[in-house]
Amino acid sequence: MAEKMPDPVQVPILDLKAQLAPLRAELLAALTEVVDSTQYILGPRVERLEREIGAYVGSRHAIGVSSGTDALLLALMALEIGPGDLVITSTFSFFATAGVVARVGARPVLADIEPRGFNLDPAGLESALAGMAAPERGRVKAILPVHLYGQCAELGPIGEIARRHGIPVIEDAAQSIGASYPAAAGEKSSGTLGLMGCYSFFPSKNLGAMGDGGMVVTDDEALAHRLRSLRMHGEEAAYKHARIGGNFRLDPLQAALLSVKLPHLDGWHRARRRNALRYTELFRARGIREVTPPPELYGDRAVKHPHIYNQYMIRAERRDALQQHLGERGVAARVYYPIPFHLQPCFQYLGYRAGAFPEAERAAAEVLALPVYPELTEAMQAYVVDQIADFYRA
Ligand SMILES: Cc1ncc(COP(=O)(O)O)c(C=O)c1O
Missing domain, CATH: 3.90.1150.10 (Aspartate Aminotransferase, domain 1)
Incomplete structure (x- = not known):
């Protein structure tokens, strides 16, 4: 007869109830405040979280958006990347990283990972560029490294290659908000070394919302302006549209919850x-x-x-x-x-x-x-x- 197994211990992959318990009253108070304010689209709660995340990661501008996927999508749209363009990224990530490139009509150019950190291998990036003829190389409009599992890709060498070729870096920092990178000029936070950094507040992330949410950060004022416009259908003034964007706004209820969690x-x-x-x-x-x-x-x-x-x-x-x-x-x-x-x-x-x-x-x-x-x-x-x-x- 088979030996009887003892009742198995349950070890879940994540225990959000345990995280919720000590914060419950504060989270509910934050939700109540938004409900009572009747400010349900953007407004002070989103602006506050944008200031807080900007300060936390050390970036001048932070733009709250509807998800990490949409953060990446908006970053590509802000650079007007589209059909005929190429974006180099790692072949090993969550689907969104390459999915957004294809969604704007550009072509993902894939590269291998370095096996210790699981992130875009600078040597793979270099050979992807070296394997292209000059006109094709000219069509590479962004390099999109991912900081998988919460550890930064080798942004020093990647940034050096990008600078040499005059290609902007967009960081997929969906899994890595707050992860440090030892840059030559001192420690930097993931998402702030490239031209733009994209975070996700998917509930399983270290900073998780109770639904979807994301953020794009940049030090570039003009880009920040374009990102804010794109998340509101490209609006420049009321009902005047300078470009075609979409509805990519961060929900104030999520922003309020995230402000409670951030400390x-x-x-x-x-x-x-x-x-x-x-x-x-x-x-x-x-x-x-x-x-x-x-x-x-x-x-x-x-x-x-x-x-x-x-x-x-x-x-x-x-x-x-x-x-x-x-x-x-x-x-x-x-x-x-x-x-x-x-x-x-x-x-x-x-x-x-x-x-x-x-x-x-x-x-x-x-x-x-x-x-x-x-x-x-x-x-x-x-x-x-x-x-x-x-x-x-x-
Ligand atoms: C590496 C990576 N990129 C992009 C995303 C997309 O984020 P979201 O689920 O918030 O759209 C995620 C997370 O889900 C991710 O892990």
Whole structure:
């Protein structure tokens, strides 16, 4: 007879109820204030959050928008990127990164990742540009690095290549608000090294709304003006439209909630990193060699948040079987992302083949996100690591 399993412990990938509990009264008060104000489109709550996020990341202008996807879309629209244009990005990210490029009618040019940080490899970027004839290179209107899982891409080398070719950088900082990058001139926050940076407030992000939301930041005044206009159908004055935009406004209810959460963000980043480093230490102590913890590229650089661990991403031997084993024992582990862009059915028209970007393909087969949220307890982490040890011992 099969041995009876003890009731499984439940370790979710995220526990928003635990985050909500201590903030509940303040969040409800903020919502009530917006409800009573009857200011339901833009207005003081959105403006306040824009000032707060601008100050938090160190950017002169912040424009609240309807989602992280729309932040990216607006950034491309603000540069008037469209049919005939090319945008270089990583083949390994959430779908929106390449989806928005195609949506404005431009063509995504994909490049491989560097395997430690999972982000756009500067060498891959360089060879993508080097492989183009001069007229084609002239059609590259943006470079779009992603800071996957909460750790910055190598923005120094990427920025240097971009400057040499006169191409603007738009940062997909959807997963990395507050992550630090050790720039030559001093520490900078993700999203503020390029011409524009785009954040997402999707509920699972370190700074999550209770619905959709996003923000674009820039130091460029003229661009900020264009972004504000584009999020209101390109309006310049009441009912006078200088350009064709859309309805991309951030909801004041979401802005009010985010203003309550923002003062806690640094603490949440630190708690996630504490948990991440604890996993890494537990794997080492238990001698689990089949799992590779995520390396910190900037961990020894005395920056404020070397990695904000929106996800704690291991590489694991026999990943799919491990994920299933964990699921059966109550541990939610997720694969972000199983299919790189160049292998997505909708991007077959780009003409890439399997094998084109080996590091991204290897990552897609090996990565697994373990729960790392701030409220995760030491006992839960020990349980997760015990289940992983059991899997490889079996
Ligand atoms: C890397 C990346 N880019 C873009 C997005 C899009 O953000 P949103 O879901 O807010 O539209 C997300 C998140 O969902 C993301 O993780």
